[in-house]
Amino acid sequence: MSTATNGHVAEPVVDYAEVLKTYDPVMGLEVHVELNTATKMFCGCATGFGEAPNTQTCPVCLGLPGALPVVNVAAVDSAIRIGLALNCEIASWCRFARKNYFYPDMPKNFQTSQYDEPIAYNGYLDVEMPDGSTYRVEIERAHMEEDTGKSLHIGGATGRIHGADHSLVDYNRAGIPLVEIVTRPLVGAGAHAPEVAKAYVATLRDLLKALRVSDVRMEQGSIRCDVNLSLRARSQDPAAQNDVPLGTRTETKNVNSLRSVERAVRYEMTRHAAVLNGGASILQETRHWHEDTGVTTSGRVKSDADDYRYFPEPDLVPVAPTREHVEELRATMPEPPAERRRRLQGDWGYSDLEMRDVMNAGAVLLIEETVAAGGTPVGARKWWLGEIARRASAQARDLADFGVTAADVAELDGLVTSGRLNDSMARQVLDGVLASEGSPVAVADARGLRLVKDDGALSDAVDAVIAANPAVADKVREGKVAAAGALIGQVMKEMKGQADAARARELILEKLGAA
């Protein structure tokens, strides 16, 4: 298996606008969702993230000789609920299958998955686009499977197998329940293809969060997206576009942030176009996405040799949810995404434009959580779409994974609305939170940030400034109240910014008899 290093040679690309003149993009998205069940898919091991390596293992998930799997009923229920939320049909009888291939981080050298009998199939998810339109993503299937272990390559410069001295495997993740959601080919998105991909994953993420079936932490890999992309010739007649045969696709693996989903689609479109324009053909292969450089590099070439020899898993009995049970689960469905957005917009009092900005920033969930944690809707939107978005964007990171929690933002907002901090102090506090100095209150305390309300110190400062600026003071005394501005500025400087400017103004006017 050849792998890329950071020193890869950049492949030629064309301008994005050029792509659309000649080609029509078709996408397929495969999203792996790690369920948040307490135990693994086929054994009783715990599923906590970040535990010491190989401490959450047993004979079953280590694939020891003789061990047998038993299906986690809670995981099946989660899969069914995901299927229902995606408007899928739920199989009344389906089986697991073995996907056979050798890999060191796969204990049995087969993955217990589902093949031609998925638990959920034939669904759709309506995705609201930045311009307010709706794109319907058709869902082919959602099926259950188990996660693999994790290989850690030691001794190489890149952390990849190539050049590594040795590898260690952590099987804590092996056997964690996954649901893989596979779309039908997404057509007709044209120039908006990257945004559609991002909006789909964002909508899916919010839906999964509302279902409470996953932690939806993309940076921890609890949602992983594989992007299939191909270009086909653009038809002169838009109505006939879908008659044009599909081009060869590439599959870009493990695109693990919303931002990267959009960028990976965009990049692959420009790369495919360059290859096709040069008269060459696209190689059907998997590609690796590099978050740092924003490019993909060649992975494994898919070939006929990729034969997983699927067959029904003989160690497990079929999954056969009763219709009654499916209806019970249907009754636990959260409200559909579109209704939910309308409700939230009403609750928060946002304008249509404000709400759309929030959606485009992928911040609906964050604001919902911030408000739930006690933040004001106005403050939540201001912080997430303002200061935090600016910093995340500068570092090319997703808001959700940026290191500030909804609880932090609610606390920060509270510090401002309660009058303890002004905006500039709150920004300093945010710096501290991002530098892992603690919660906003802890950072404000540690840095001694507090608006001075004590009139004693402020009053002294006002007296000093008046004494030092007799001419300006006189103007104010004469009724030129606007001149007080200069004095307020100096008082604030004197107070090192830790004063309430409004109170300073009051005191100045009072002392100069202009109130």
Next chain:
Amino acid sequence: MTSDITRASAAVLADRLSRKEISAVEATQAHLDRIEAVDGSVKAFLHVDAEGALATAREVDKRRIAGEDLHILAGVPIAVKDIATTMGMPTTAGSKILAGWIPPYDATIVTRLKAAGMPILGKTNMDEFAMGSSTEHSAYGPSHNPWDLERIPGGSGGGSSAAVASYMAPLAIGTDTGGSIRQPAAVTGTVGCKPTYGGVSRYGLIALASSLDQAGPVSRTVLDAALLHSVIGGYDPMDSTSIDAPVPPVLEAARRADVKGLRIGVVKELGGEGYQPGVRARFEESVQLLVDAGAEVVEVSCPSFDYALAAYYLILPSEASSNLAKFDAMRYGLRVLPEGVKDPSAEQVMAASRDAGFGDEVKRRIILGTYALSSGYYDAYYGSAQKVRTLIQRDFAAAFEKADVLVSPTTPTTAFKIGEKINDPLAMYLNDIATIPANLSGIPGISLPSGLADEDGLPTGIQILAPATRDERLYGVGAALEAALVQRWGGPLLARAPELPTGANGAPTTANGREVRA
């Protein structure tokens, strides 16, 4: 007397233990002594755990003296086929690839044996990963048939049947994927039962073919088999395919031993051509004895059985090729570095280890199975085999409309000579022609001795089959036939087996019994 102890059935031993005529330590030690004396020539055991067995026995004795309520088989020693994981005791499945592996957990059936207070004498030899009918495919060398040491004791569970036939253990655990309990029983003059699929937990049994494998009792009498069946049988939440129902009333049936009014179906396809005359003669006599005991005989036909062997040799290798993929040198077992490769990759180490660790028969079946599951061939091979499986199930269903149990010779021939068929896999596979249909349809089957073939003086077996979950019928009919046969013979068949040489060279165990024969 020691020989009284080792020659006693498990039921008799249990009785004497409960009446404190003998202690569990005495019972265990007598069998360990017997192993020491004759296993050098029989080679039934891969590992003997004298210390562990005696520790269990001492514990049982202590509890018995304290007046505790003990399981009926408490203190009755047992041998376990080396396919079941035993915590702290080597488990190899007869393969080099697992040499030295000490499992960190017990198979469910082992847990149940321990809970019953049965001292585990050790682990018995088997064809590698249960692939074979002779134990000749064991990486640790073949076991020998106590009736004639130059002959095979059957397989894959030849170690268990040989141990029981040579009085090294009153009971043993076997597993049966295509006949690996019943065929060894037939050729060694012992009893072996394959319960209904799902009747006994598979958790901790190193899988050969998951949809066919089933563990069961190996013994010298039908009643003993029922006793052991009752210990190991029953629902296990760790095995999804385990049946969530009480163990069928096998013990009651074995004690009642009644066939009056029962319809016995003779399967037309399992007999006749290809079956040794002595095997046929003994089978026919047995059927007559059942009639004499009040049963009614009908002939049934199962035409799809003609395809059973072919289907079996597609399904088994397919599942096995996947089940054996885990033996990759990454986490346990043999690890071999490829020769002449600098900095080998994980894949190269896997390949080298599997090449060195698997025997020829295992490789043959992995290749067969990998091929049968390949895209483009799946429907023609694995798919068709599954259809045959359905047809065989229908044949059985139709046959059980006409008969309460079905009977046939267990094997076409008596024990063959070691080396005779080793280079002819097809001839070897034909040994299981009568036993395979039961595995393909999940129904239970038992084999018990029907006599000795006139032409070679070796044991022959009769197989009884019952509908799924009606295992008790096997024991009712088996016990009735056994009683009639023993009366005719004037004693158990095994009493006619030759005396084994004792103290032979190459005894496999050291004083503390911790040595694995390599």
